[in-house]
Amino acid sequence: MSLKYVAFEVKDQIAFVTLNRPEKFNALNFQMFLDICEAQRQIRRDSSIRAVILTGAGGNFSSGLDVKSVMKQPMQAVRLLFKWLPGNANLAQRVSIGWQRLPVPVIAVLEGHCYGGGMQIALGADMRYASPGSDFSIMEAKWGLVPDMAGLAMLRSILPRDKALELTLTAEILSAQQAAEYGLITRVYEQPGAEALAMADRIRQTSPDAAAAIKHSTHRSWLAGVRSLLARESWYQIRLLAGRNSKIAARRQTKDPDKAWSQRQSW
Known part of the structure; x- marks a missing residue:
C-alpha cells in the first residue's frame, strides 16, 4: 500500500516515519490516519527494525485534526470512531496506542506545533524529544470535545491526575520548557532529530x-x-x-x- 501523507523509510535498522502534509502543518485528514496505521503495520511485520523515529515535515509535528476536511465527509468521522467492541481501539485511537503496541522503541521528534491530535500521536511514542521553539497543547476542549485518540493511556502514566486535568480542561498552549516541567515531553534539545538518532543507535547495540x-x-x-x-x-x-x-x-x-x-x- 502506498502512503500519501506519511513518508516511510527504513535505514540501518531504524524506521523513519514522517507526517507529510507540511502545507497544512501536518493536520490530520482521514487518509493520514490510514497511512499512519499502515506504517505501523509495516514496522510490526519487519523484524529487522530496531527503533522508530517519528517526526513531522516542514518544521511542525502536527497542528491536530483537520476538522474541516473530515467534516466535509461525515462517513469519514464515522469510520474514524467506529469499533466492533467498546474496549477495542478504533482508527482514531490506533494512531496513538499503535506505537505502544510495537515491539520496538518509538522516539518522537517534536518541532513547531504539536496540538490536539498531534499531541495524542506524540503521547503514543515511548520518548518525546522536542526543540526549544516547539509548543504543545491537549486542545480538544477548545473544540468542545474530549481527547479520544488514546493519548490518555500514556498521559495517565506520566502526569499526576490534577496536572492532566489542568491541561485537558483548559487547552492551554505550553512552551517546550513548560511541557518538560510538566513531564509531557522527555527532553528539550537544540537538535532533537540528531539526539533521537543517537538514542536509536544506542538501542541498536542491545x-x-x-x-x-x-x-x-x-x-x-x-x-x-x-x-x-x-x-x-x-x-x-x-x-x-x-x-x-x-x-x-x-x-x-x-x-x-x-x-x-x-x-x-x-x-
Whole structure:
C-alpha cells in the first residue's frame, strides 16, 4: 500500500516515519490516519527494525485534526470512531496506542506545533524529544470535545491526575520548557532529530528481544497490580533466556563485542 501523507523509510535498522502534509502543518485528514496505521503495520511485520523515529515535515509535528476536511465527509468521522467492541481501539485511537503496541522503541521528534491530535500521536511514542521553539497543547476542549485518540493511556502514566486535568480542561498552549516541567515531553534539545538518532543507535547495540520485552513489560505493567507485574517479568525472562539473543548477549560481553544479533522473536 502506498502512503500519501506519511513518508516511510527504513535505514540501518531504524524506521523513519514522517507526517507529510507540511502545507497544512501536518493536520490530520482521514487518509493520514490510514497511512499512519499502515506504517505501523509495516514496522510490526519487519523484524529487522530496531527503533522508530517519528517526526513531522516542514518544521511542525502536527497542528491536530483537520476538522474541516473530515467534516466535509461525515462517513469519514464515522469510520474514524467506529469499533466492533467498546474496549477495542478504533482508527482514531490506533494512531496513538499503535506505537505502544510495537515491539520496538518509538522516539518522537517534536518541532513547531504539536496540538490536539498531534499531541495524542506524540503521547503514543515511548520518548518525546522536542526543540526549544516547539509548543504543545491537549486542545480538544477548545473544540468542545474530549481527547479520544488514546493519548490518555500514556498521559495517565506520566502526569499526576490534577496536572492532566489542568491541561485537558483548559487547552492551554505550553512552551517546550513548560511541557518538560510538566513531564509531557522527555527532553528539550537544540537538535532533537540528531539526539533521537543517537538514542536509536544506542538501542541498536542491545538485544532486540530484550528491547521488545522491556517495552511490553513496562507498558503492560506500569499501572498493573504487583502480582501481574511479577508474573509478566518472570515469563518474559524465561522467554529471553531460552532465545538465541540471550546467548549472543553473553558472548558480546565476554568474547566478541561485534557479534551480530539474531532476528527478533515474535512478541
